[in-house]
Amino acid sequence: MSYLLALDQGTTSSRAIVFDVEGRPLALAQEPFEQYFPKPGWVEHDAMEIWRTQLSTARAALAQAGVGAAEVAAIGITNQRESVVLWERHSGRPVSRAIVWQDRRTAETISDLQRAGLAAGIRAKTGLLLDPYFSASKIAWLLQDPGLRRRAEAGELAAGTIDSWLIWNLTAGKVHATDPSNASRTLLYDIHRGVWDRELLAIFNIPESLLPTVLPSSSLFGHSAPEWFGGGIAVHGVLGDQQAALFGQGCLQKGMAKNTYGTGAFLVMNTGATPLYGDGVLTTVAWQLAGEKLEYALEASIFIAGAAVQWLKDGLGLIKESSEVEELAASVASSEGVFFVPALAGLASPHWDPYARGLLIGLTRGSGRGHIARATLEAIALQTYDAVLAMEKAGARLASLRVDGGAASNDLLMQIQADVLAKNVERPAVTETTALGAARIAAHGLGVLDRETIMRQWRSEKVFEPQEDPQTRSRLIAGWHKAVERSLNWAREVEI
DSSP: OOOEEEEEEEEEEEEEEETTSSOOOEEEEEEEOOOOOSSOOOEEEEEHHHHHHHHHHHHHHHHTTTTOOGGEEEEEEEEEEOOOEETTTTTTBHHHSEEOOOOTTTTTHHHHHHHHOHHHHHHHHHHHHHHHTTOOOOOOOHHSSSHHHHHTTTTTTEEEEEHHHHHHHHHTTOOEEOHHHHHHTTTTTTTTTEOOOOOHHHHOOOGGGGEEEOOOOOOOOOOOHHHHHHSOOOEEEEEHHHHHHHHHHTTOOOTEEEESSSSSSEEEEEEEEOOOBBBTTTEEEEEEOTSSSSEEEEEEEOOOOOOHHHHHHTOOOOHHHHHHHHHHHHTTOOTTOOEEOBBBBOOOOOTOOOTTTOOEEOOTOOOOOHHHHHHHHHHHHHHHHHHHHHHHTOOOOOOOEEEEEEGGHHHHHHHHHHHTTSEEEEESSSOOOOHHHHHHHHHHTSSSSHHHHHHHOEEEEEEEEOOOOHHHHHHHHHHHHHHHHHTTTTTHHHOO
């Protein structure tokens, strides 16, 4: 029997999962690694520690499953996106710490580009907003060092997102490559032509020779060096984490979408062969299967989802454990006009307002802990509704929503989500959807699984159907929008 090894390299830990070809997880290993915050707004990782923990977890998962290299058909990689590493080609040593996607050190550079009127043209080519979140300004910041600039232009250095760094190390420096799902998060990749764009490279002053070759997501990216696992294994698939979750959820047709409910939430909708543009949502490459054209997605980021429940626990002391929120929210039949806008870190999609602030409104003498708890769950669902609405205004049409992440286990939240969207919400039987996506893209590259089989293999654990009457739903949405309007731009209008 052949197995698939998924490497799931995240922001705070490296994980590895062994799957069988049916998508069943057989073994999992996970290791955290250090987070570095050298200055306010700076976030860094030790790239060598990322590689060491990823290799260690891969070996541990294989040992736990009792699987040798010869039994592994392929390795699939999924990774934190936008984070960048710069390293020496001859030694493979990083020349600095990795700059993480959360890092904001390049905000001034981005502001200069915005003032120069470049944002619209960059968005047209890349589908992205001009923001420090993405990779280009991070690479440009590293190349401010004259020595590194000189070495980069001489071809001595290599740069890439975390998938490229892992591929380089797995293949012992033989392959410097990435896939379109990761390339499309750099602000350097033209998502229409599928190439590194020379105009964008010139804007950020980045030599193209520094960057990896872009291969289709289900390509053969090389073979692991024999010393890592006791034999070479084909690296046959790469996807950024949110695209991997979309693939793992079997959302391979236009209109299918997944939402990951974690600290924040990431909603991604497949738009097929057409890149759609909408206010407040990102346009990105979903994937490119070998021998096929690029496929696209719309993506929305929600800053505060599960973190809102954590704030009820740590900030307000309304609950002792986050798991208690469902029972508390269910203790009342409705929130009775109470709304919570969880703009605790500003609002992301579709508003992108860093000056928005949290708001709790509609309180009366009859309001209690249960009403606030229920309003919190409604806020998570209503933020998702706003993101879907922005996508539909862009021309997409949601068929149904598949869900994953820690908060997806909350039945009441999932029912509220179905009611707000007036669409079915489907929770999968296999919740490791990101790693599963990496395994399945690798299996597709091998020719073991085709698109139809991947969709057919997806199984729901539970389907939540809309139950709310239309009038109640409309009142809830209207009240939410009035509350959000009051929270917008608050930090600019009110001096604290």
